[in-house]
Amino acid sequence: MxxxxxxxxxxxxxxxxxxSWTAYAGTFVLAVLLFFAALPLAFKYNSRAALVVLIGSALIVGYRLLVIRSxxxxxxxxxxxxxxxxxxxxxxxxxxxxxxxxxxxxxxxxxxxxxxxxxxxxxxxxxxxxxxxxxxxxxxxxxxxxxxxxxxxxxxxxxxxx
The missing domain is CATH 2.30.29 (PH-domain like)
Structure with missing residues (x-):
């Protein structure tokens, strides 16, 4: 060391x-929920809502990953x-x-x-x-x-x- x-x-x-990698597990679950549940639902509503959900999800997940890494x-x-x-x-x-x-x-x-x-x-x-x-x-x-x-x-x- x-x-x-x-x-x-x-x-x-x-x-x-x-x-440790285990600290990222909660963020991984959140990413799955946002990108594979919320995003398809937003696409059913309209494409602008999907774009907002996509950008918001990417910012939230990216921020959480950087905080854990810090x-x-x-x-x-x-x-x-x-x-x-x-x-x-x-x-x-x-x-x-x-x-x-x-x-x-x-x-x-x-x-x-x-x-x-x-x-x-x-x-x-x-x-x-x-x-x-x-x-x-x-x-x-x-x-x-x-x-x-x-x-x-x-x-x-x-x-x-x-």
Whole structure:
């Protein structure tokens, strides 16, 4: 996992994981309903309605795909961050600084094990609340291991104090 990305502050960050293919399942079902149910019904009404439904469906499905693809979990020297959103007013960045981090964990059940799509939780030490919660993450299990290893490495080198 040595993929590096550039953050908004110009720092180099290590990319951990993004959404799994299972996160796209709901959008796929919506696309099937829109293109194979709503569009033929609109054609029965008239061609202008069909054009509106086609354009609207393409925009909705395309936007949802891009939003899912925009979710990125990464860490840098300041902490662990979850970035999402494509429109400027919808962009989000949640994070936990290394000094405030308690632990990173993942939830495992039969479906997550089968599809390798895990729910990642990164909690804060002081409030014991989950600061980062991301479901359906590909390589989430490996990402948790990397975050915890990096945290232990930083504690060992006294870069982070408990």
């Amino acid at each position: 040595t993929d590096y990305i550039a953050t908004t502050s110009g720092q180099r960050a290590t990319f951990l994981c993004g959404k 979710v990125q979990l990464y860490y840098d020297e300041a902490g662990v961050w979850l970035a999402s959103g494509i429109l400027p007013w919808k962009k989000k960045l949640h994070g936990v600084k290394w000094r405030d981090m308690d632990e990173a964990s993942y939830e495992s059940n039969f479906w997550s094990w089968l599809f390798r799509s895990y729910t990642v939780r990164i909690s804060q030490r002081y409030t014991k609340e989950t600061e980062i919660f991301a479901s359906g993450m590909a390589r989430g299990k490996d990402a948790v291991a990397s975050v915890n290893a990096r945290l232990q490495e930083m504690i060992g080198s006294h870069a982070v104090t408990l």
